[in-house]
Amino acid sequence: MNVPIIRNRCKQQNEDGKKQRFKKQRGQRKLSKHLNLTADDGELDMRQAIHLDFLYDNLMFAAEKGFPWNHVCLVVKFAENVLTNSLGKELVAVLKYIQSESTEIGCELGERNFKVYIDFLFSTFLQHIKLFQFVFTRERERMSPNVQLEIIPPKSSEPLKEAKEVKIWDYQQNYEGLQRKETEKQNERLLKKQYIAETADKRLEESMKKIESKKEEKFTKETITDILKEVIGTYTANTLDNMKWNIEDTKEDLEIKLQKTSLPRPQALGIVMFLFD
Incomplete structure (x- = not known):
């Protein structure tokens, strides 16, 4: 074949x-x-x-x-x-x-x-x-399509005198995107601080319950040592959490600021100096 x-x-x-x-x-x-x-x-x-x-x-x-x-x-x-x-x-x-x-x-x-x-x-x-x-x-229903369509006409174009160069428009869009990202990070930071505070309160509350449970015991050297360990441990854990979050926040701030400075800024917008906190 x-x-x-x-x-x-x-x-x-x-x-x-x-x-x-x-x-x-x-x-x-x-x-x-x-x-x-x-x-x-x-x-x-x-x-x-x-x-x-x-x-x-x-x-x-x-x-x-x-x-x-x-x-x-x-x-x-x-x-x-x-x-x-x-x-x-x-x-x-x-x-x-x-x-x-x-x-x-x-x-x-x-x-x-x-x-x-x-x-x-x-x-x-x-x-x-x-x-x-x-x-x-025999009469038969005409099979004509009946579909509702929403037609949205395009927006009228802006006057040419208000137009921007492509490079300037791209720069502003990228810069505004970084600004939005920075705002989002700040909002996340507030929620994070609230979470840290709530966690610290819970630890402190648990520590106080343990200390209260030992009131009826005779205070010996071992009992006092346990209470001190509990207090120091709670304080240390809260302090480490704060340090950890602060380091991460600082790192994120630096990354966003570096991204801003690395954007190629058109000459028509002039020179801007970025100040780092």
Whole structure:
């Protein structure tokens, strides 16, 4: 099995299919224009699409079979009349109508062409007449999309005299970002100090409870030593926490200030000196 050849054939068939669909759509648009029909989207109006398909297929059949163009026009007109006068009627009534109208068109087309066309009409329209009846006699809700969209028009542009250079705008955006970061750190610091104070109070409270529990005991050297260890331990823990947080705060402040000074400041804004606390 030659796989590349098969792939090329499939690709060619797909391309041919696309060309045929495009050709049919273009032909249907021209036909709808001449017949004063609306060439709507078939997915939105199935009845209109089937109507146009039916007439176009009859036209193309007659043209491809070599009918003269005046006979092709007769075929389209006959197909339109058959479709219109068949709606809501039984099959027997439809056959009688076709028989009554066949005399005139039969004489125009000639015996051979008339037989060929009638065979086509029977194998397409009459074979699926119930489907045509269903589509054209039962109202169907139009499937048009109904979506609410909020449209926000763009803001009007600022006057050119108030415009900024890109470098200046970028610098100010970066600088303001660092300012916001610094403010956030300060707010976090306040919450941190509150947490440290609450933790210190809890430690002190626990230490006092331990000391109170030893009141009834006889104060010995060991008891006094334990009390001192408890007090010193609580004080040391609180002091270490404060030192740790202060070091971290100082480090964060320095990092933000260094980031500010490292921003490439445009010459148009002049020179600013940053003072470190």
